[in-house]
Amino acid sequence: MRRVLPRVVVDARAKLNLMLAVGPRRADGYHDLVTVFQSVSLADTLIFEPQARGFSLRVRFEDVAAKGRPLSPAIPRGPDNLVLRAARRVAAELSLDHGARITLIKRIPVAAGLGGGSADAAATIAALPRLHRRRLSLERQLAIAAELGADVPFARIGGTMLGLGRGETLVPVRLEKPFRAVIAHPAWGISTAHAYAEVDRRRLALTAKGAKLRSAEILGRKRLSETSLVRLGNTFERVLGERRSDFVSLRRRLGEAGALAARLTGSGSAVFGVLGSGSPAVGVVGRFTGSERLYVVRSTRRGLRLRH
DSSP states (O other): OTTOOSOEEEEEEEEEEEEEEEEEEOTTSOEEEEEEEEEEEEEEEEEEEEESSSEEEEEEEOOOOSBSOOOOOOOOOSTTOHHHHHHHHHHHHHTOSSEEEEEEEEOSOTTSSSOHHHHHHHHHHHHHHHHTTOOOOHHHHHHHHHHHOTTHHHHHHOSEEEEETTTTEEEEOOBSSOOEEEEEEOSOOOOHHHHHHHHHHTTOSOOHHHHHHHHHHHHTSSSBOHHHHHTTOBGGGGGOGGGHHHHHHHHHHHHHHTOEEEEEOTTSSOEEEEEOTTOOHHHHHHHOOSSOEEEEEEBOSOSEEEEO
């Protein structure tokens, strides 16, 4: 295994959807979206070390919540795990002779709308070529990312992006200033497939014209404030069904603690509230009432941080 680095370490950051509008269902069964993605400081860490052949994955959990009871997340460890799928895809692309031993230190809540799985896949796409000292252009990395999931291309780039199409078509946008937020992760979950089915059943999707107008509205501003984007809403908040009262309660309690413009991220179940410039995070966390897990985050300009 000559010409291989001893290891590559990647911090893979979570994302928020500052706004999210579901567009019409397409012929391929997917929906067009208009969303603004934002990378935040909450991150998993992946360690890649060379091994003779194949890929192995070890997962350990690290609790970085500022408040709340620990949960017992379930992550698929078999061949369908997104990290292993990404590793096999990159290995095929580069005709790699050797594999990697991967350690995933999991901090991002699972199945919460925070894009942790997508971030981990993006980290794998970026790390393996570096580990094996091979070149894989960003263009090819993004193409592989799009094969693995609609959020994976954004996770590879990060920052603040307008997401179009399924979310894989990315246009950079600029925030007026960095911001902080508190993320609340409840014990209950939401099925993304069911949420999309409810959007279709209730005919809540934007028309194609509406999606274009919303995109133009966002792109027409030189700089965007996070609170103005959050106030544009999230379609999935309208199809929460029996979880509607739980969401309303969580949003209200975040507001009472001092967070601004609380909003669902992705299809949920995590809810985030922006912190005002003069609002200490410790005060908001201390005033919050409830058993939900709380995470204090800041906006970041990149989705990944690679180091040796």
